[in-house]
Amino acid sequence: MHSKFNIVAPDQGLAAALQHKIDQKTKPLGALGQLEQVAKKLGLIQQRLDPQFGQPHLLVFAGDHGAAKAGVSAFPQDVTWQMVENFLAGGAAINVFARQADMHLAVIDAGVAHDFGKRSGLINAKVAPGTANYLEQPAMTVEQCATAIERGAEISRNLFANGCNIVGFGEMGIGNTAAASLITHCLTGVSLADCVGRGTGLDDAGLVRKQGLLEQALGRYRAAGGNNEPLAVLAEFGGFEIAMMVGAMLAAAEAKMVLLIDGFIVSSAALTAATLFPALADYCVFCHRSAEPGHQAQLRALQAEPLLDLGLRLGEGTGAALAYPLVQAAANFLNEMASFESAGVSDKA
Template sequence: MTTASFSQRFLQAPPAPTSAAAERARDRQASLTKPAGSLGRLEQLAITLAAQQDRDRPAVDRVHIALFAGDHGVCEDGISAFPQTVTGQMIANFAAGGAAISVLARQLGATLEIIDTGTVSARHPQAIDARIAAGTANLARTDAMTAAERDQALMAGDAAAERAAAAGAELFIGGEMGIGNTTSAAALACALLDAPARALTGPGTGLDAAGVTHKTRIVEQALHRHAATHARLAQDPLTAMASLGGFEIVALSGAMLGCAARRIPVLVDGFIVSVAALAAVRHAPALRDWLHFAHRSGEPGHAHVLAALDAEPLLDLGMRLGEGSGAAVAVPLLRAACALHNEMASFEQAGVDKTRET
């Protein structure tokens, strides 16, 4: 796909889920052998999936997980407890099947692909080569990427959505790996929400209190530079993505928009993926109708991002690993919602009296 054709897609609003399918799903829920609302949020999950998939029997048997990796120039300012070489080492671990998301993908029978959007390490032979540069520039001092590089990252995400569609995916999960990417995500979220750095900057890979304080100062420096450089464009999502994002974060935004364009529901992971969702929703508000939110991350800034997206996640397990792992853990809930919706008997089928006594 050319840059021009993707830009045209990116400027178009995603389609709306099918209201008629949602209405039929609500009618079916009302006919099943249970008191109305007794299955709680599982009922609405099934209705939403039916509308998104335009099916009377929604399903999430075919799950496509795309894990985007990228490195960050801001690491030169000492904002992570781990060196950048870990990004490449973890790509090898994903490919070998030893990472958490690798284990969860096997358990779910999901497709797992690894996309290198720009790391400092040599490309792994089992990673899809979507390398834009050997990591972003240092966002505390200059724009993380050019507009052209941002568009390349968006296209890398859209290509993943295209592969998911070609595979017949019924659900898409985006994961991420990149030492330093909680710094980028925090800065991007702060710019989009007009929030102070201290509200969204957390420990990431395990910084102590002094490390979080230093990291917060770096985010503040990036926000000051961003506002001074871009003036009234400071909260424009496309500008903010290029100025403060990471290649893998922008690719996640592109993947979500690409999935919505192809009518594939998206299950959003934790803090970093939620920030990518926030940027994409700020650009195309209709995307919100295609998103499910898996879990509440232990990263403190996640609550602010979820609130901005009017999102109530399915799980709250204190997870903050990333990789798409929290989303993968939530898939059985979506599968349960579909199974209950599709397989429960109606009052009529079961010969159960639906009439209440007065």
């Protein structure tokens, strides 16, 4: 798997020139806060002093989880395919926000337990109709995991070939906060209890049940000699949508695209990808801080400071779509804002 991707950190040769350009804008030093850091990151990713966005896309990867039937979620598994239908009909939150941000939205069937047929706006990359139940066996085989990663990579490569250089990531899959919790625990070492949240709205009893089931799954994996190697963990507990996002992120970073990272589940894919290739994080803009407790562990591990903190916990890529205008603002001030010299404004003495 490592041989399939070549991800190198952006050349820092432009860093001083970018910082100088930012500092010479008609504002006090650092006055645009985090937007200045984003602007510099965009310039370094694109290796230019005037970053430009082409064909911005938001990809929503959907997949079902075998463990969902065991009660790790407040919602039944059928909600996954029903929400995909909602996406395709244009009625979900992500449709609204993607339209508002003028982002192309594509929905990917990575492994939903439903046959959608050929549909406009749907990419059929289904590996299997849902993963196995990781309470009893690995969620996917090593081969299935590799297939999902490769199909995700192919999606990003196709986008890049068609002029896309910025891509947001979203997901849909009943039970996937549980999978993300297990992945986060294994890859960060943070206690499982601190990685497990209410997901789609579990009550106190449901949260206790979810944690107990995840402890059971972890115990089975450890008893079988399971380690914390990222691809092994991904195959053991992940969903096809998470594995496919890993591949899509790796190929996007390899192509030097800007990656807009949504919340907890998307960040579990980013954490997996960045554990394999640490330079991946240099291509990521972390869009929001999820209300899921495990997201804090992910952000710490990735040394990431997200743009928004709105108490979001919806998924679908909604945080990425909402943050995209801020990323545009970072590029626009760098490209369009006057410098002290060009505006004839006196710099500080």
